[in-house]
Amino acid sequence: MYGGRLLRCAAMMIDLLTFLENNEVSVFIREFPSVFGFPTILFLHTLGLAMVAGVSIAIDLWILRGATAGAPLHLLGLTRTMWLGFGINLVSGLALLLAYPAKALTNGVFYLKMALVLLGVYVAVRINREIAARGRTGAVLSIGFDARRWATGSLMLWAAATVTGRLLAYTYNVLFAYELTP
Amino acid sequence: MMRELIHWLTHTPVNHLVMDYRWTWPTAESLHFCALALMVGTVGTFDLRLLGLGKGISPATLHYSIRFGVARFVVSVVTGALFIFGQPDQYFYNNAFKVKVVCLLLLGLNVCAFYALEARQVLKLGAGDDAPPRAKVFAAISLTLLVAIMCAGRMLTFYRP
Numbered sequence: 001m002y003g004g005r006l007l008r009c010a011a012m013m014i015d016l017l018t019f020l021e022n023n024e025v026s027v028f029i030r031e032f033p034s035v036f037g038f039p040t041i042l043f044l045h046t047l048g049l050a051m052v053a054g055v056s057i058a059i060d061l062w063i064l065r066g067a068t069a070g071a072p073l074h075l076l077g078l079t080r081t082m083w084l085g086f087g088i089n090l091v092s093g094l095a096l097l098l099a100y101p102a103k104a105l106t107n108g109v110f111y112l113k114m115a116l117v118l119l120g121v122y123v124a125v126r127i128n129r130e131i132a133a134r135g136r137t138g139a140v141l142s143i144g145f146d147a148r149r150w151a152t153g154s155l156m157l158w159a160a161a162t163v164t165g166r167l168l169a170y171t172y173n174v175l176f177a178y179e180l181t182p
Numbered sequence: 183m184m185r186e187l188i189h190w191l192t193h194t195p196v197n198h199l200v201m202d203y204r205w206t207w208p209t210a211e212s213l214h215f216c217a218l219a220l221m222v223g224t225v226g227t228f229d230l231r232l233l234g235l236g237k238g239i240s241p242a243t244l245h246y247s248i249r250f251g252v253a254r255f256v257v258s259v260v261t262g263a264l265f266i267f268g269q270p271d272q273y274f275y276n277n278a279f280k281v282k283v284v285c286l287l288l289l290g291l292n293v294c295a296f297y298a299l300e301a302r303q304v305l306k307l308g309a310g311d312d313a314p315p316r317a318k319v320f321a322a323i324s325l326t327l328l329v330a331i332m333c334a335g336r337m338l339t340f341y342r343p
Contacts, residue, residue, distance in 0.1 A: 035340055043336040046218070050332060054222030055230075061223070061247040062239060077235025078227065162219055163212040170208040 010180075017177035020101040029099040038099065045092040049165065051085020053158040056124045060151035063127070079128050086121065102177040109171045113164035120157040123150060184274055191270040200268030207268060210261040217254040217261070218332065224251035226328055232304065232313040232321035240309045275343035282334035289327040296320040 020026060029038060055078050097104050104110045127150050174180055191197060200206050224247045230236060231244050266273050273279045300317045307313065313321070 035337065039337055039340040043333050046215075046332055046336050047329065049215075050219055050222040050226070053219040054226050057220060057223030058227035058244065058247065061250065062243060065243065065246055077237070078230060081230060081235060158219065159216050162215050166212040166215050167208055169211075 014177050014180050017102040017105065017180070020098065021177055023098070026098045026101070029095055041092050041095045041099075044088055045096060048085045048087075048089030048092060049162065052082055052089060052124075053120075053162060055079070055082040055085070056120070056154055056158055059124075059127065059131075060154045063147045063151040082124065100175060102180065103172045103175050104168070106174055106180065107168060107172045109164050109167050113161060113168065116157055116161040116164060120154065120161050123154045123157060126150060127154060188270045188274065191267050194267060196264065196267040200264050206264070210264045213257055214261040214265075217257040218335075220254035221251055221258070222328065224248050224254065226325060229321035229325045229328075232317050233325075234312065234318075237311075238309050240311075241307050241313065242305045243309075245305060272342055273338070276338055276341050278334045278337040278341040282331055282338070285327050285330045285334060289324065289331065292320060292323050292327065296324075 029041065032038065059078065127147070130147065130150075200210070227236070228241065228244045228248060231239060231241055236244075296317070300314070300320060304313055304317050
C-alpha cells in the first residue's frame, strides 16, 4: 500500500518537474542564444555570492580582530551591500533553479547548500543586530554575546555554502525530468 | 610555440593529477571560489570603505585583513594554475581567459600605484574620515576590475574554443 503511494508521489513530482522545465520562462533562460542569457545569470549569482559572503567575511574578520565601532549607522553602507548581494543571489538563484529544476531538486547537495545559506544569513542577521545594538556604546565585543564565536561560525558557514554551491555542478544525478523513472 | 607549451603542459604529472583524479578539479574550483569570496571580503570591502561605505571602521582596520587577501591570492594562483595544467588548450585559445589575465594585470598595476601614491595617507585616516579623491579613484578602478575578473572567469565556459 505504502509502495503504491510512494510511486504516485514520485510520479507527481516528475510531472511537476516536467511542467516547470517546459515552462516558457524556463526554456527562455536555458536556450536564450546569447551570452546575456544563462551565462549572465550565472555571473550575477557569483557576484551576489561575492557580495554577501565577501562583506560578511569582512565583518567577521573585523570582529575577530577586536571590533570597536563608532556609530553603528556607519556600518549600514556595508550591510546594505550585503543585502543587495543577497537579493541578486535570490533572483538569479531562482532563475537557475527554474532553468534546471530536476537537476537541483534531485540532488541532496542542493538542500545542504540551501540549509547552509539560510544558517549563514541567520548568523549574519544576528551579528548585524548585535553590532547595531551594542555599537552605540562602542563595545561590540561586550558581555552577553560571544561575537568571536559567531564570527568564526559565520566564516565556516560561508565557506561551506560556497563549496557546496560549486559542487552542485559535479554531484547532480539528472539534468532533465524525463531522465527520471518513478 | 603555443602548441609546444600545450603539449608540454598536458604531459606533466600535474596534468595527470588534475585530469585523472575525479575530485581534483571540483576541489580546486571550490577553493578558487572561496578565495574569490575572500578577495571581495578583503580587497573589495577596503575599496568600498574608501568609496565611503562602512565609514565607522577605519581604513587601517580593514587594511589589516588584506593580508588574508594575500593568502587568497596564493590559493587563486595555485588553483588557477591547476586548471591551466589540466586543460591548457581550453584557456590559451579562450578570449574570456585573455580578458581575465589583462584585468588581473591591470589590478596588479592599480595596487602598485595605490601603494606608491596613496596608501600612506589613507592608512592614517580614522573612523568616520573621508578618503581623498585620488584614493576613491583607485578604489573604483579596483572594484570595477574585480567585477570584470569575476565576469570573465564565469564566461570561460561559454567561450571555450
